[in-house]
Structure formats: C-alpha cells, structure tokens
Amino acid sequence: MNEQQTIEKLNWIKVCTMAKEYSRQLKNPEIQSLSFDERFGLLVDSEWTARQNKRLANLVRKAGMKYNCAIEEFVFTPERSVNKQTIMQLSSCAWIRDNLNVLITGATGSGKTFLGCALGNTACRNGFKVLFKRVPRLLTDIAIAKGDGSYNRLMRELKNIKLLILDDWGLNVFDHAEGRDLLEVIEDRTQVNSTVILSQLSIDDWHGLFTDPIVGDAVLDRLVHGSYQIKLESKESMRGFNFQRA
Structure with missing residues (x-):
C-alpha cells in the first residue's frame, strides 16, 4: 500500500486531521528519525486535539x-x-x-x-x-x-x-x-x-x-x-x- 492510498483511507474513515498530519510527516525528513510509536503518537495527538476543539466549538455554539x-x-x-x-x-x-x-x-x-x-x-x-x-x-x-x-x-x-x-x-x-x-x-x-x-x-x-x-x-x-x-x-x-x- 502506498502513502497516497493510506491518506485516502484515513480521509474515508473520517480521521482527516490524522491524514493531514501523516502527509506532513511524509514531507519532513526529520520525522524519519523518530520511532514508530513516536510518529504514531503525533498522528493520534493531532486527531484528538482537532476533535476536542470541534467539540468545544459545538458546545459554545449550541450554548x-x-x-x-x-x-x-x-x-x-x-x-x-x-x-x-x-x-x-x-x-x-x-x-x-x-x-x-x-x-x-x-x-x-x-x-x-x-x-x-x-x-x-x-x-x-x-x-x-x-x-x-x-x-x-x-x-x-x-x-x-x-x-x-x-x-x-x-x-x-x-x-x-x-x-x-x-x-x-x-x-x-x-x-x-x-x-x-x-x-x-x-x-x-x-x-x-x-x-x-x-x-x-x-x-x-x-x-x-x-x-x-x-x-x-x-x-x-x-x-x-x-x-x-x-x-x-x-x-x-x-x-x-x-x-x-x-
């Protein structure tokens, strides 16, 4: 599976921020020095932060x-x-x-x-x-x-x-x-x-x-x-x- 297919599947399962972070990592040579766990942690953190921000925005809007x-x-x-x-x-x-x-x-x-x-x-x-x-x-x-x-x-x-x-x-x-x-x-x-x-x-x-x-x-x-x-x-x-x- 190539990187583009991975990005498309991430978007398809609606983890779009994770897809953007993965795409960013591919363009950053320094990321390659990180371990799998460290890179995966960055992916998860980006998606978690985006969802928390969206949830907060929704709570404020509905209030x-x-x-x-x-x-x-x-x-x-x-x-x-x-x-x-x-x-x-x-x-x-x-x-x-x-x-x-x-x-x-x-x-x-x-x-x-x-x-x-x-x-x-x-x-x-x-x-x-x-x-x-x-x-x-x-x-x-x-x-x-x-x-x-x-x-x-x-x-x-x-x-x-x-x-x-x-x-x-x-x-x-x-x-x-x-x-x-x-x-x-x-x-x-x-x-x-x-x-x-x-x-x-x-x-x-x-x-x-x-x-x-x-x-x-x-x-x-x-x-x-x-x-x-x-x-x-x-x-x-x-x-x-x-x-x-x-």
Whole structure:
C-alpha cells in the first residue's frame, strides 16, 4: 500500500486531521528519525486535539451565549467588591459537578452577563452542556411549547442541560402562569444540574417579582439554598469594553 492510498483511507474513515498530519510527516525528513510509536503518537495527538476543539466549538455554539469570553478576562477592580478567590474557585467547575447555583446581581453595565458567559465558557471547556437564555425569551418558548405540543420535550431538554444561564431575571413581574413555569424549570433542575441567574435586582427583592407568593417562596428556596451569591458593584459601566460576541 502506498502513502497516497493510506491518506485516502484515513480521509474515508473520517480521521482527516490524522491524514493531514501523516502527509506532513511524509514531507519532513526529520520525522524519519523518530520511532514508530513516536510518529504514531503525533498522528493520534493531532486527531484528538482537532476533535476536542470541534467539540468545544459545538458546545459554545449550541450554548448561545451573548459573549465569547473567559474568566481570565474578568476585570477585578476595588469598586467592584468581587472576591477574586471566589471567581477562581468557580472557574474549577466543582460547583457544577456538585449541582450548585450561582446568583449574580448588579446594576446595568456592571458585568453580570459577561461573568455569566465566562462561567458558561469555562463549563464548555470542561465538557459540560450549557444553555444561555434571557428569561423573557424562555417564558415565550415555554408558552409556545404548550401550544404546539412540544412542552414535555422542551422541559426534558431544560432539565438535562448541565448549566442553564438565565439572564435579565426580574425585568418584569411574573404572573401566575409564568411563576409556575419557572418553578417547574427550577424544580426539575434542583440537585440535578446547575443554574446561573443574572439580575439587576437584589436577591432580597426577588420574592416581590412573583404574583403568587407561594410560588415565589418555592422558587427562591430552590435557587438560593447553598448557592454562590455575587453582587457586582461598579461606578463605571463595563459596556465600553471590547467583549467578543459568541
């Protein structure tokens, strides 16, 4: 079997990066000094890296996050009053493995969405499925699903997402139906998967968002218990920073 046939067969079995690496090795005389195991290791490493990168890209794309950013890009300033050790601890994703929640509050432009997306990207890098949703859009999706018969499928999908990031929590008061819908989502995920909430309102004000106070009690009990709570302070809006869109 000649080299070209080997390359064609590698492409046919869909290890295309390995085929490219093999072709590169054929053109590099210095490679010939390596042992078979060393050359084969280079082939496998190239294919493994390419597949890992593709998987990460797919996870990030499906997550639908507003920003493509990293924890390392988060700006720590004294006025933000953010504990750097806490953020670095969250970057380990141990809280996701433990099915805990993160509640991030702060004024408009304080960097809530950026930090939420940074946590989401870190989760993707660790192989977790992530979904970013604005709460108004989520509630609309649920209402539509109830009408077209896809409600049960949507709820299963939301339950099985390892990290659900909900932005714009508290832009509007939740009526009875919306409150119950949110309770169903949060209840399904409690002690099973993790949720990040991003809100302009202080956690103390969240109960007043629910028209039905009993539902409000149930939702907050499930979200707040054992959660990480981060309040972002910022005298200067962070919207002027050049954050890359996902």
